[in-house]
Amino acid sequence: MPxxxxxxxxxxxxHLEIEHDAVRAAPTAEAAVLSLVEAxxxxxxxxxxxxxxxxxxxxLLLAACAVLTGARSFAAIAEYAHDTGRTVLKVLGVxxxxxxxxxxxxxxxxxxPGALEAALRSWALTQLDAQPAPTGTPRRELRxxxxxxxxxxxxxHVRAADRSVCLPHLVSVLDQASGVVLGQVxxxxxxxxxxxxxxxxxxxxxxxxxxxxxxxxTQRGHADYLHQxxxxxxxxxxxxxxxxxxxxxxxxxxxxxxAARERGRGHGRVETRTISVVSLHPCPDRxxxxxxxxxxxxxxxRRRRPLRPGGRRKTETVYAITSLTGADADPGLxxxxxxxxxxIENRLHWVRDVTFDEDRATARTGHAPQxxxxxxxxxxxxxxxxxxxxxxAALRHHARNHLRPLITYKIM
Numbered sequence: 130m131p132x133x134x135x136x137x138x139x140x141x142x143x144h145l146e147i148e149h150d151a152v153r154a155a156p157t158a159e160a161a162v163l164s165l166v167e168a169x170x171x172x173x174x175x176x177x178x179x180x181x182x183x184x185x186x187x188x189l190l191l192a193a194c195a196v197l198t199g200a201r202s203f204a205a206i207a208e209y210a211h212d213t214g215r216t217v218l219k220v221l222g223v224x225x226x227x228x229x230x231x232x233x234x235x236x237x238x239x240x241x242p243g244a245l246e247a248a249l250r251s252w253a254l255t256q257l258d259a260q261p262a263p264t265g266t267p268r269r270e271l272r273x274x275x276x277x278x279x280x281x282x283x284x285x286h287v288r289a290a291d292r293s294v295c296l297p298h299l300v301s302v303l304d305q306a307s308g309v310v311l312g313q314v315x316x317x318x319x320x321x322x323x324x325x326x327x328x329x330x331x332x333x334x335x336x337x338x339x340x341x342x343x344x345x346x347t348q349r350g351h352a353d354y355l356h357q358x359x360x361x362x363x364x365x366x367x368x369x370x371x372x373x374x375x376x377x378x379x380x381x382x383x384x385x386x387x388a389a390r391e392r393g394r395g396h397g398r399v400e401t402r403t404i405s406v407v408s409l410h411p412c413p414d415r416x417x418x419x420x421x422x423x424x425x426x427x428x429x430x431r432r433r434r435p436l437r438p439g440g441r442r443k444t445e446t447v448y449a450i451t452s453l454t455g456a457d458a459d460p461g462l463x464x465x466x467x468x469x470x471x472x473i474e475n476r477l478h479w480v481r482d483v484t485f486d487e488d489r490a491t492a493r494t495g496h497a498p499q500x501x502x503x504x505x506x507x508x509x510x511x512x513x514x515x516x517x518x519x520x521x522a523a524l525r526h527h528a529r530n531h532l533r534p535l536i537t538y539k540i541m
Contacts, residue, residue: 162259165538166190168252175239187222188236189245194221194534196501197508199524201486203234203497213531220541238495242315245503250312250332253510257309260514269458274305274339274466276473277329277346279322280481282498283488297498300325301477301506302333305341305469308476308513310506315499322346327354335360339453341470344369347450352421356452362422363451363466373419377426377448380413385428388460398440401432404464408455424454427463476513481505484521511537 166186174185192200194217195209207230210223218227262271279300300322301313314329316322326346336359342351344367355362366374382405391402405428409419419426427449434442449467451458458466481487485505492501509520515537517523527533535541 163252163255164540165193165252166540168248169193169245171248171251172244173241175236175241182226183224183228183232183236184222185236185240187224188228188233189240190221190540191218191223191228192233192237192504193507193538194531196485196504197511197524197534197537198528198531199485201490203237203492204230206230206233217531217535220535234497237492237500238497240496240500242496242499242503245500246312246314247332249503249507249510253309253311256510256514257304257307257311260307270462272337272339272458274341274469275311275330275333276303276305276470277301277326277340277342278303278470278473278478279316279325280478282490282502298322299499299502300329301473302329303473303477305466305472308472309510310477313499313503313506323348323351326351330354330358337361339363339466341466343470347373347420349421352423352452356422361452361457363449363453363463363470365467366448366450373450374448376414376416376419377428377450380407380426380428382407382428389464391461391464397436399434399436401434402464402468403430404428404460406455406460406463420450422452423450424457425451425463427451427460427467429464429467477506477509480509480520484524 169189170186172185172189174181176185191210192206194213195206198209200206200209207228210218210227210233277300279298282297282299298316299313300316302311303309304311312329312332314325316325322345326342326348330340335355339361340355341363342365344365347364347366347370351364352362366377368374385405385407387403388406389404393400393402407413407426409423409426412419413426429447429449431445431447432442433444434440447467449463451463453463481502487502487505490498490501492498508524512520512523515523527537532541
């Protein structure tokens with residue numbers, strides 16, 4: 130049987146009764162938004178047509194729904210397929226018999242990860258663009274801010290061409306405001322996360338977009354690339370750029386003074402953050418260009434005091450550089466975006482490691498590591514868009530009712 134097309138799924142939805150707590154979106158609001166079914170239908174089937182029983186679209190939809198209920202492996206996806214019932218399987222375009230674990234595994238190992246990432250990126254961008262802008266927010270605070278960072282899949286030991294064992298490393302881009310994942314790329318064998326920076330961002334519109342990155346990506350080539358694409362950067366400075374770090378440290382920060390201060394209490398400590406900002410036009414140390422297209426240098430000091438008696442105080446100083454001028458962003462906004470970049474660890478990497486137990490996932494054949502990671506990103510994105518703040522609780526919520534993943538993905 131050939132791969133299932135979109136129309137039978139849509140037809141089945143028209144005859145399905147939705148439970149009383151389902152929330153329907155207005156048809157006019159959905160008209161211009163790419164659906165997940167339409168997006169995944171663009172992923173080609175890697176198999177030969179002869180003998181195909183379950184279409185790649187149906188298997189991808191089934192896997193996406195299973196991951197949204199907490200499935201972490203091919204076996205768990207197959208168990209979801211056999212337990213979910215005919216009603217859900219019919220909506221997903223699955224035939225009379227649910228696919229076996231071996232079928233799911235073979236498809237997810239062979240599917241083109243680039244095509245899958247492109248489909249999920251298109252879906253995420255249309256969903257994100259459909260979100261209403263918060264009222265009363267200053268225009269410069271509505272700027273799209275993207276955080277770029279990498280993560281190693283520690284459980285997926287993959288054999289390289291020279292028979293050595295390597296670990297797949299994926300570089301992701303996250304929308305800071307919403308927590309939506311807009312894509313990821315896998316670093317080529319013996320490659321570098323630095324080279325993946327442009328590959329990842331080539332697929333996105335960067336006009337007037339701010340990209341935040343850690344010190345690894347504080348590269349002159351990256352600054353030029355973002356400027357050519359019409360974007361901006363906010364990057365931390367560490368010892369990988371020794372000359373730049375020395376010059377920024379030597380600026381008269383005492384005379385510049387503190388521009389903004391913030392104090393927070395939580396996680397058993399009191400934290401005070403101060404930020405100082407200086408314009409690089411004209412050059413403060415009169416020694417020529419600091420960094421390509423740089424407009425401001427930043428010094429951020431974090432002081433932490435434990436609440437428990439005898440706790441050790443800690444002070445950390447971070448330097449950064451940005452192409453945004455003072456008219457584009459005030460010091461408080463810059464501090465928020467720097468802190469927002471660190472949230473990619475908590476809102477994405479930590480969730481995948483702890484909630485989905487990704488570091489112990491042993492899928493290692495073919496494209497399986499990246500494909501399974503992409504499905505986890507899809508689940509996190511869908512939950513963030515639905516307003517979920519606790520991903521673990523949201524997964525348990527979806528596991529209790531097999532119709533809930535369809536509603537969250539807006540398949541029904």
